[in-house]
Amino acid sequence: MNVQFKKGVLELCVLVILCRKDFYGYELVQTISKNIDISEGTIYPLLRRLTREDYFNTYLKESEEGPPRKYYKMTEKGREYKKILLEEWNRFVDGVNNLIGEEEVA
Amino acid sequence: MTKEQFLLQLKKYLSGIAEVEKKEILYDYEEHFRIGLENRKTEEEIAESLGNPKILGKSFRIDAILGQVKEGSRAGAIWRAVFASLSLGFFNVSFILGPFAALAAVLIGLWAMAGALGLSGVAVILALILEPLFPEVIRLGGINIAFLIFASIGVSALGLLAAIGMVQLSKWFFLAAEKYIKFNLRIIKK
Numbered sequence: 272m273n274v275q276f277k278k279g280v281l282e283l284c285v286l287v288i289l290c291r292k293d294f295y296g297y298e299l300v301q302t303i304s305k306n307i308d309i310s311e312g313t314i315y316p317l318l319r320r321l322t323r324e325d326y327f328n329t330y331l332k333e334s335e336e337g338p339p340r341k342y343y344k345m346t347e348k349g350r351e352y353k354k355i356l357l358e359e360w361n362r363f364v365d366g367v368n369n370l371i372g373e374e375e376v377a
Numbered sequence: 378m379t380k381e382q383f384l385l386q387l388k389k390y391l392s393g394i395a396e397v398e399k400k401e402i403l404y405d406y407e408e409h410f411r412i413g414l415e416n417r418k419t420e421e422e423i424a425e426s427l428g429n430p431k432i433l434g435k436s437f438r439i440d441a442i443l444g445q446v447k448e449g450s451r452a453g454a455i456w457r458a459v460f461a462s463l464s465l466g467f468f469n470v471s472f473i474l475g476p477f478a479a480l481a482a483v484l485i486g487l488w489a490m491a492g493a494l495g496l497s498g499v500a501v502i503l504a505l506i507l508e509p510l511f512p513e514v515i516r517l518g519g520i521n522i523a524f525l526i527f528a529s530i531g532v533s534a535l536g537l538l539a540a541i542g543m544v545q546l547s548k549w550f551f552l553a554a555e556k557y558i559k560f561n562l563r564i565i566k567k
Contacts, residue, residue, distance in 0.1 A: 296405055297412040310428025315405050316436040323444060336415050341408060 390434025498533025
C-alpha cells in the first residue's frame with residue numbers, strides 16, 4: 272500500500288483506539304499489527320509526535336510481570352482532533368465506495 | 378538482529394537529536410523488547426517485526442527538526458534546520474542550500490546598500506566640518522554649502538528608509554525560508 276496513505280490511516284487508527292482506553296506501547300502496537308500489516312516500530316515515532324502535539328499524555332504504571340510500563344492517555348485536544356479526522360475519513364470512504372461500487376477484483 | 382544490535386543501530390541513526398529525547402526514544406524500544414520477551418518472543422522476532430532502525434531513526438529526526446523549526450527562535454532555528462536537513466542527506470545541496478544562499482546574498486547586498494546610503498550622508502557632513510582643518514586632503518571645490526547639507530540629509534534619510542524596508546524584507550525572507558524548509562521536510566517525510 273502507498274506509504275503516505277498508510278501513515279495517515281495509521282494516525283487515525285491510533286487516535287480511535289486510544290479514545291477507548293489507555294494503552295501501553297507494546298499493547299497498542301500489537302492491537303494495530305494484528306489488523307494491519309506494518310513495521311511495528313513506526314508506531315513509536317507517531318506516538319511521540321502526537322504526544323508532542325498534546326493529543327496524548329503519558330504516565331508510568333506498575334505491571335504485575337515486572338517494571339512499570341509507559342501508558343498513553345488521550346487528552347481533550349486529542350479527542351477533538353480524532354473527531355475531525357474521523358469525519359474526513361468517513362467522507363473519503365463514502366466517496367471511494369461511490370466511485371468503485373461493487374467492482375470485482377479481476 | 379538481537380536487541381542489543383537493534384538499539385545500537387537505532388541510536389546511531391538518532392544522531393543530532395537532543396540527548397534527553399534520544400534516551401526517551403530508546404527507552405520506548407527497550408520496553409517494547411522487554412514486554413515482547415515476556416510474551417515469549419525471541420529478540421530476533423521482535424527486531425524483525427519492528428522494522429529497519431535506519432528508517433525509524435530518520436522518522437524521529439525529521440519530526441525533531443520540524444518541532445525545532447516550529448518552536449525555536451526564528452533565525453537561529455532556520456539555520457539549524459537548514460544544516461540539520463543537509464546532514465540528513467535528504468537534499469541535494471543545490472536544491473536547498475543553493476536558493477537559500479543566493480537569497481541570503483541578495484539580502485546582505487541590499488543591507489550593505491542601505492548602510493552605504495546612510496554613511497555617505499554622514500561623510501558629506503564630516504567633509505564639510507573637516508575641510509577647513511585639512512584643506513590639503515579634502516576639497517569640496519566650493520560647492521554650495523546649503524546644497525551639501527540638504528543633499529547629505531536627503532541621502533541619509535534615504536538610507537534610513539532603506540534600512541526600515543530591509544527589516545521588513547528580512548522578516549519575509551525568514552518566514553519564506555521557514556515555509557520552504559517545512560515544505561521540503563513534509564515531502565521527504567511521506
